[in-house]
Amino acid sequence: MLLIEREADFAPAPPLVKVASERASIPVQGKAKLKTYSPETELMLAVRDQRDKRAFGKLFDHFGPRLKGVAMRSGLSSGQAEDMVQDVMLTLWRKAHLFDPTRAQVSSWLYQIARNRQIDILRKENRPMPEALKAESEASEESTSDALGLEQEVSALKLALAKLKPAQREMVEKAYLGELSHTDIEAETGLPLGTIKSRIRLGLEKLRHELDGIRKS
Amino acid sequence: MTSIKHHIPDALLLEYASGRLAEPFALVVATHVSLCDECRARLSAHEMAGGAVMEAHEKAALSGSLRDNVMAQLDDAVEEAPVYERSSIFPAPIMEALKGRPPKWKPLGRGVRQSILKHGKAGSVRLLYIPPGMAVPDHSHGGLELTLVLQGAFSDEGGHFGVGDVEVADDAVEHTPVAAKGEACICIAATDAALKFNAFIPKLLQPIFRI
Numbered sequence: 001m002l003l004i005e006r007e008a009d010f011a012p013a014p015p016l017v018k019v020a021s022e023r024a025s026i027p028v029q030g031k032a033k034l035k036t037y038s039p040e041t042e043l044m045l046a047v048r049d050q051r052d053k054r055a056f057g058k059l060f061d062h063f064g065p066r067l068k069g070v071a072m073r074s075g076l077s078s079g080q081a082e083d084m085v086q087d088v089m090l091t092l093w094r095k096a097h098l099f100d101p102t103r104a105q106v107s108s109w110l111y112q113i114a115r116n117r118q119i120d121i122l123r124k125e126n127r128p129m130p131e132a133l134k135a136e137s138e139a140s141e142e143s144t145s146d147a148l149g150l151e152q153e154v155s156a157l158k159l160a161l162a163k164l165k166p167a168q169r170e171m172v173e174k175a176y177l178g179e180l181s182h183t184d185i186e187a188e189t190g191l192p193l194g195t196i197k198s199r200i201r202l203g204l205e206k207l208r209h210e211l212d213g214i215r216k217s
Numbered sequence: 218m219t220s221i222k223h224h225i226p227d228a229l230l231l232e233y234a235s236g237r238l239a240e241p242f243a244l245v246v247a248t249h250v251s252l253c254d255e256c257r258a259r260l261s262a263h264e265m266a267g268g269a270v271m272e273a274h275e276k277a278a279l280s281g282s283l284r285d286n287v288m289a290q291l292d293d294a295v296e297e298a299p300v301y302e303r304s305s306i307f308p309a310p311i312m313e314a315l316k317g318r319p320p321k322w323k324p325l326g327r328g329v330r331q332s333i334l335k336h337g338k339a340g341s342v343r344l345l346y347i348p349p350g351m352a353v354p355d356h357s358h359g360g361l362e363l364t365l366v367l368q369g370a371f372s373d374e375g376g377h378f379g380v381g382d383v384e385v386a387d388d389a390v391e392h393t394p395v396a397a398k399g400e401a402c403i404c405i406a407a408t409d410a411a412l413k414f415n416a417f418i419p420k421l422l423q424p425i426f427r428i
Binding site for chain 1: 272
C-alpha cells in the first residue's frame with residue numbers, strides 16, 4: 001500500500017506525535033529567531049520582513065535553476081521555462097507578506113506557485129485554490145516552535161527521499177510533478193511511499209495542531 | 218467544529234497538489250479543503266513533499282540576463298487580482314467561479330435546479346439544488362464524479378452525506394442519491410462527462426420521474 005489508505009489515514013495517529021509538551025520545551029528567547037531555521041527560511045523571512053533584495057537574489061539563485069529543471073521536464077521550452085521562473089520568483093517577492101513558516105516551507109510554497117503557473121501556461125486554466133486561512137496576529141513562542149517542528153519534518157522528508165532507490169524516486173517524482181493520475185497512483189504498488197507516508201503523517205499532526213490553534217484563537 | 222466524515226482520498230489530493238487534476242474536479246477539491254482542516258493539513262503535507270521533490274530535482278542553467286531582469290522588476294507596481302470571499306454557503310473557490318455573483322439557477326423540473334460553473338473538454342462542474350426528499354438527478358458518467366454537499370444532506374448506497382462531505386464515484390457506480398427531508402440540498406458536482414444539453418437533460422430527469 002502506498003499513501004492511499006482512505007480511512008486508515010484518519011484513524012487516531014499512533015503515538016508518534018511530539019505535541020505541545022515537548023515542543024514547548026524548546027528554549028525560546030523572547031521573540032528572537034532561532035539559529036535552527038534553514039537558510040532558505042532565514043532568507044525568506046528577510047525578504048518578508050526587511051524586503052531584502054540580496055536575500056531574494058540568493059533565493060533566486062537557489063530555486064531558479066531547479067524551477068527551470070522541473071518546468072522543462074513538464075514539456076516547456078527553455079524560453080517558456082524561464083518566463084515561468086521569472087513569474088514564480090516575482091510572485092514570491094510580491095506575496096512575501098503571506099509567508100508563514102509555521103504553515104509552509106519556502107520550497108512547498110514555491111512548488112504550489114509553480115504548479116499554478118504551469119497549469120496556466122500548459123492548459124490555460126486557473127487552478128482553483130482553497131480559501132486562505134486567517135493570518136495569525138503575532139508570532140508567538142508556540143508558533144516559533146511549530147515552525148521549527150515543520151523544518152525538522154521537512155529535513156527528515158528530504159533525507160527519506162534521498163535514500164530511495166532510483167526507480168522508486170522516479171515514481172515519487174512522477175506523482176508530484178503531475179505525470180500520474182489518481183488512478184495511476186492507486187494502481188502503482190511500486191510507489192515507495194511508506195517512508196514518505198510516515199513523514200507526511202508527522203507533518204500532518206503538526207499542521208493539525210496548528211489549525212486547531214487557529215480555530216480556537 | 219467540523220463533522221465531515223467523507224474526505225478527499227489521498228491519491229486525488231496528490232493529483233490536485235501536483236496540478237494534474239482537471240479544473241472541474243480541482244474546484245470541488247479546493248472547496249472541500251476550504252471546509253475541512255483535516256484535508257487542508259494533508260494537502261499541506263503533500264505540498265511539503267512536492268517542495269522537497271522540486272528542491273531535489275535536476276537543475277537547468279538559467280540564461281545570464283534572467284536574474285538581472287527579475288531583480289529589475291522588484292519595484293514595479295502590480296495590479297492586484299480580485300480576492301473573493303466566502304458568501305453564505307459558498308466557500309471562496311465557488312465565489313471565484315461565480316465571479317462574486319449569486320448563482321444563475323436554471324430549472325430542470327420538479328423543483329430541481331442547476332447552475333453550471335464550468336464546462337469543457339475535461340468535464341463540467343455545476344451547483345445542484347434538490348428539494349427535500351427528492352432524488353438527486355443522476356446521470357451516467359464514464360469516469361470520476363465528485364459531489365460535495367454545501368447545504369442540507371443526501372443519502373445513497375454510499376452512506377449519508379452532510380455539509381462538507383464529498384462523495385467520490387469512480388467508474389460507473391450505480392447510485393441513487395436522495396436529498397434528506399428538511400432543508401433543500403445544495404451540492405457542487407463535477408463530472409468528466411461532456412456536457413450535452415439535449416442528451417443530458419432527459420437523462421437527468423429519468424430518476425426524478427421514477428419517484
